[in-house]
Amino acid sequence: MVLGSTRRWRSASRRLRINSFAPPEESIYLTYAVKNDKKEETLLLIREYKKLLGKALDYLWNKTRVETESTTVKRGRHKRVKVIIPKKKEVYKGLREGLEEVNPLASHYVDKAISDAFSVLKSWRKRAIKGRVSLGKPRLKRAYVRVKSTLRKVVNDEVRVTVRPHQYLTFSWGKEWFKDRVNGLELGEPVIKEDKVYLPFRYKAPTQTPLDFLAVDSNLSTLDAYDGEKFVTFSLKGLYSLKYSIVKKKGKVQSFASKHGKRGRELLRKYSHRERHRVLDYVHKFVNALLELYPLTTFAVERLDKQSMFKDASGKLSRKISRTVWRSIHKVLKYKAPLYGSRVLEVNPYLTSRSCPRCGYVSRKVGKTFVCQRCGFKLDRQLNASLNIYLKMCGFPHLDGIPSRWVGVTPLMGRRRMKEGPLDSREAQGLRIDIKYEIR
Template sequence: MRLKSFQPEEEYVYLTYSMKNDEGEESRVLLENYSVLLQRALDWLWERIKVERKEVKKGKKTFTKVKITLPEKKGVYRTLRDELEKINNLASHYADKAIRDAYSVLKGWRRRAEKGRASLRKPRLKRVYLRVKSTLRKVEGETVRITVKPHQYLTFSWSHTWFSPRVKGLELGEPVIKEDKVHLPFRHKLPRFTPLDFLAVDSNLYTLDAYDGEKFVTFSLRELYSLKFGMELKRGRIKSFASKHGRKGKVLMRKYSHRERDRVLDYVHKFVNELLEMYPVTTFAIEKLNKQSMFQDTDDRLSKKISRTVWRSIHRALKYKAPLYGSLVKEVNPHLTSKSCPRCGRVSRKVGLFVVRGVVSPWTGN
């Protein structure tokens, strides 16, 4: 066995910030030209995809198993690139980018289609965005210059933005360009650490119940649940209005959907920040939950309650923010976690025997 180094690999966390796209017209032209390249790459590869259907019998049921084979990238890369260069109005690197993105789209579609979660029709491009390769951007101070074509550039600066002090000295990753916004990911190098404390977290409908080895702690999520419930009622009334007013109703529906998402995310991030400030340098053990399987095992009333939970959003925010506080997040199998005693590990036959009823520390949102 050959080891390059006895030192552990360096770890990074990415902090992404959004800013207004001041180069709106030029960005729109760039996205339109790139979407033409990407669509042409998808069409070209689609003609060379092989779809095989096989009847499989399992017990008394017979179902169709689908196998999708994409053309090998090495075998078609040069031919496809030459085909794209005929219609390319951008720098030549955008042809390489279009090929890579086309394969990414088709691989995602293949994974869903083979599981029966997507149709066998050609995937469509809805909203095209562009993730700029490192070969197409140059960082100078607090400004990034993006090459559109030889001697034509787009320039974005974050020197006067609110997040400028937070990203000072960090390395810029691959910017993502949309018509209205630009997303800038910055890479933050993590120090090497080993958290000694731990916190085991059990996710429930209205609370997060935790155990830190000495005491039980309950974090209330009722305010967040009430927010979701209230917005759900309002969205139901808007759906009724939208069904009668066409385009005006769709605009109103989109407005309130964005409002609900923004309010929920704002609460989640504030909650996670408060939790990490209370437990720095800690290993968090959280359940890897699957809502879809829960819906199959519950009635309609409980399913509606589960649908209002945002466990995944909380866990996702916790996973990427924890390293900034010297903490780690580990996902565990949720099987029997609600029936097991956190002290001795004994599994009870009664559901909810070991419900957390210790110290209550709800986050108030103030």
């Protein structure tokens, strides 16, 4: 018994050891697109790889089990889905041998097809468990090839891709606008599509420690933030107006497309691309301006789920929520933050706008202004949410003795009420700054 406990202690102590005091390297992939000037050769490669990927997916699907179970909840019957995907090491050998017999491409494309098939199934399983897709076999809609590092060779400003033994395709970025920007960076796995080739370059982010904190509460037309000393409101009315005008035009195009077949579908596709590109352009410019204003900062954003918001919202509010792009802002911010020595944390938004940051009381109903019925704390609902996100990010629950600079008022000790009546946090309200970005 003593010997067994000693061994367990030694194995546990090994896991607790620090292998290196150097911070882990963080890499960012900057992706740029070049025009595909070899469409005929590329089309053959994409078709053969799609067949290979489809056969790998069929093989794995035959060994995948989908189980459904009906459970009773408060609102009625609920279907519970369980998906069991075969383990890779159990089916890899047989699947690889089967694909090698029908593979007309280089041998390494078989390994990539197996990895991509598992990725497709795992992504489908996540959405199937949430009830967002059907329980049938996932289909391959987009045709593309992701080239492994063993199938490409970089020479100066060109990448040579192996199709078959002694058969290659070469793509160059020597005359592209981003040539100087990617000079000295390592090329990742290129993605080949019918019209474009996407080149991801690896950029090693400098190891810097974020010094400041910023908690962000996402609302319909603003981002309300708290940085530990003051409240900052970033206006997103320009983005909201852009989405509103495009959605209005798109509605007219949809009615036209329902009557004019192919021509209508092409026009609808054109406006969909226009909406996506304009919104992403605005988001990237906004995030760049935000990171220039707050470098070396830890950002705390809400982990939002728009699908759950639609359940309890009215029709008018649902339309407003559908025009928001919170997730896009958070993704771009998370992608670009390491370039400025910053990082992004996601915080659970549950009860952040209804909790008192002084005594922890949770109010059932909250209007435009949050008023704590226990201690009398009073603050704008959106600013109160950003303050609670800040406290969650810093690891402080709603305890007594929180430093006064966080709230702008002196916190109460215990749960006793104030004899003078409700306290208006005018000091905190006065620390609000509005920032409007004129992005064109």
